[in-house]
Amino acid sequence: MLERSHLMVIREVERQGSLTGAAEALNVTQSALSHTVKKLEQQLATPVWTREGRSMRLTQAGQYLLRLANRMLPQFEHAEERMKQYAQGERGTLRIGMECHPCYQWLLKVVSPYLARWPDVDVDVKQRFQFGGIGALFGYDIDVLVTPDPLQKPGLRFEPVFDYEQVLVISDGHALANERYVTPTQLAEEVLITYPVETDRLDIYTQFLTPANVVPKRHKVIETTDIMMQMVASGRGVAALPRWLAEEYAEWMPLIPLRLGKKGISKQIFLGTREVDDTIDYLAAFVALARESDWSGARLRT
Template sequence: MLDRHHLMILRAVNQQGSLTAAADTLCLTQSALSHSIRKLEQQLGTPVWQKEGRRLRLTQAGEYLLRLAERLLPQFEHAEALMQQFASGQRGTLRIGMECHPCYQWLLKVVNPYLQQWPDVDVDVRQKFQFGGMGALYGHEIDLLVTPDPLLRSGLIFEPVFDYEQVLVVGPEHPLQGQLQVEPDQLSQDTLITYPVEPDRLDIFNRFLTPAGCSPRRHKQIETTDIMLQMVAAGRGVAALPGWLVSEYQQRLPLHPLRLGPKGVDKQIFLGLRKDDINTDYLHAFVELARTHNTLTPRPDHHAAD
């Protein structure tokens, strides 16, 4: 009654916005696509679309089938891709999802030796997910999730791979330069530069500023680490980043890290994967290799006294 072809049509219409565009994507005629959906509706005994002028709106039944399509179709497509790789003599592709913007530099240190050790495995890195990183793992969009904020869920495992300290980084002319630590109220006149992430998911807010009832004068979002730290070095704002990353950039930029509060903000990076995949050799090998490439974070006061 209900097969993969119907789910593909629903997803294509939702993505393309019209029957005509969806038909082109699926290499079908519009009439063939419409006939297929009408036949499905007859079999189900309920409509999946309703017309609103020239537009189509999914019914409740259609919305359910669309969610089903978005969960199941990536798994079909992943399985088919794997079968093609197996048939051509390749082991597969390791798809890594990133929920940690500053972790790309660390990831590169792991990927390079991994590719040498596993020549028959490709690596693909993804940052944007339809349903977030957790949904991407569940939906088989990715095989590993790099995240500092794991959420324990049935069927998933999160392996810690290294510890680090989140620090505040300021430029050479900043009034806080030379101090060992910073308190939340001392940022009330600063421009805080962060990655484009919701504030409630940023440690500088949820573990430092918000509990103290404080906020920066301005919050500015920048996507790239290089531009962010150049802005900080030029006195255009401050940023909260992993201490190990700041230490690397100090080799070419005048940056000064400060501890966030007297105890600091300690963090871990985790690799999340599905329990069913834990014994997959090339996934397990990546996790083990990641542990050997942990980055020891110099304490901020080592630099603040320079």
């Protein structure tokens, strides 16, 4: 019978690349682990690994079990941590995953009152996921996913929390500074600065440049919003941000937000959660607080 300990062995051997390393990580002797591996393969009546010297490579059956381990073990670990917190009288940690780089400023404004209302709940923020944001939700690596691009899947729920307009941010000395809006062709000779996200997930490409068969002169990637805006303010390029965030920076930096196209690009931010977590009070409270937050400045202006 396949047991949780077997999945732990499969995951650890894959991580370490050898029985020796896996035995050390699992705090067992190599001989005991070798016996476990042999017994597992006998029970399954199929090889899980092929041996290549001291290293081990998963077979097709082993690859299947590894995928199962990567799905199931985080759920066991999450449940154990939750039970430990209950036993200690704690509610737990709300783990928030971010697929929206410029949303950190928004998140901070929601987290601050949330922590005040829920003093026995901690908050952790994750940005990098092994299997993407949706995979992190299914794998119990996070409890809430902040995303502008929800992917409807059975077992998940996405709640819209606010609308916003995506705009182009330029320096106040830019040649386009007096325009009411910008067209795709006007960006053909520009250096476009974006977050480190695939172009097929960037609205400036998918909803503006690509449909017009336009590419910028150069595409530069920068991780932090502060540095990105410093670059734009110094005339080193242009960037696309939510209007509410662009206007915050424009209050103290020589920046101008410009509408993307005559009609603009309107978007929404969603919070994704697992349906099975609907009864968790502090998670529901976070979603409710996010929806109650006043983000009238984030909406598309006419």
